[in-house]
Amino acid sequence: MKSVIKKLLPLVLVFSSPAAMAAGGGGEHLDSAYINLADKASLRRGAHTFVNYCLSCHEASFMRYDRMARDLDIDLTDLREEMMFASDRPGDLMKVNMSAEDAESWLGVTPPDLSLTARSHGPDWIYTYMRGFYRDPGTATGWNNTLFPNVAMPHILYEWQGLRSANFEVASNGAKSLAGFDQISPGSMNAEEYDGAMRDLTNFMVYLAEPAKLVRYKIGIWVMVFMLVFIGLAYALKKEYWRDVH
Numbered sequence: 727m728k729s730v731i732k733k734l735l736p737l738v739l740v741f742s743s744p745a746a747m748a749a750g751g752g753g754e755h756l757d758s759a760y761i762n763l764a765d766k767a768s769l770r771r772g773a774h775t776f777v778n779y780c781l782s783c784h785e786a787s788f789m790r791y792d793r794m795a796r797d798l799d800i801d802l803t804d805l806r807e808e809m810m811f812a813s814d815r816p817g818d819l820m821k822v823n824m825s826a827e828d829a830e831s832w833l834g835v836t837p838p839d840l841s842l843t844a845r846s847h848g849p850d851w852i853y854t855y856m857r858g859f860y861r862d863p864g865t866a867t868g869w870n871n872t873l874f875p876n877v878a879m880p881h882i883l884y885e886w887q888g889l890r891s892a893n894f895e896v897a898s899n900g901a902k903s904l905a906g907f908d909q910i911s912p913g914s915m916n917a918e919e920y921d922g923a924m925r926d927l928t929n930f931m932v933y934l935a936e937p938a939k940l941v942r943y944k945i946g947i948w949v950m951v952f953m954l955v956f957i958g959l960a961y962a963l964k965k966e967y968w969r970d971v972h
């Protein structure tokens with residue numbers, strides 16, 4: 727039995743280990759997004775936010791609307807009426823209408839495609855970034871970000887989060903670190919609701935970066951169930967064989 731376990735253990739570890747995420751940047755504090763790809767309701771809420779607030783500037787050009795609808799159990803009426811603003815055919819890729827030149831003249835940089843951002847930066851980075859915006863009269867947009875200093879993206883969801891200013895502490899060696907935020911005016915959501923919405927959005931972006939993960943996730947659970955049953959059977963069999971020997 728021990729040798730069976732020894733043989734199975736590496737397999738169990740391989741199946742249960744989360745994909746190693748490449749973290750972007752170094753040293754900065756990231757909050758955990760605790761994403762859960764099995765939570766389809768969360769993925770659907772994230773998808774709504776994404777198509778309503780992000781697709782106007784960013785593309786997700788690897789994803790088609792109808793694939794997203796199938797994967798996340800979104801019905802076609804909902805898809806057409808609530809989610810398809812940049813396109814009118816469900817089979818279309820999630821592109822934006824704004825040209826790269828327009829975006830550049832308006833924002834100074836072309837907003838990057840977000841298809842793979844959850845893989846390049848990791849979910850915790852996105853979650854922290856989306857909660858790191860604050861008012862800064864010194865920048866062109868009037869916004870800044872604790873994780874991405876002098877970011878060219880304005881705080882798109884400020885109506886949800888409200889306006890905040892950030893306080894920084896400067897250490898004796900000159901290093902600046904975030905001490906906290908002050909709420910200047912409230913948004914339509916409280917802090918907990920906003921965090922929840924950003925968790926849903928991050929969850930969706932993780933799905934977006936690797937749609938096949940949803941399928942693997944489902945298969946993975948069945949593989950684990952099978953292994954547990956199999957280990958139980960193997961153990962019962964071993965006991966049965968050794969009963970007469972003892």
Ligand code: HEC
Nearest residue numbers: 779780782783833835836837838843852876877878879882
């Ligand atoms: C008004 C246009 C605009 C909208 C709308 C917008 N963004 Fe951005 N976003 C930008 C720009 C411009 C950048 C590049 C910032 C830079 O390089 O300074 C950016 C950068 C980012 C980045 C960093 C990407 C990277 O790889 O560095 C993420 C993540 C991001 N946006 C997420 C979002 C999400 C999520 C939404 C929807 C809630 C959204 N953005 C809506 C303009 C926009």
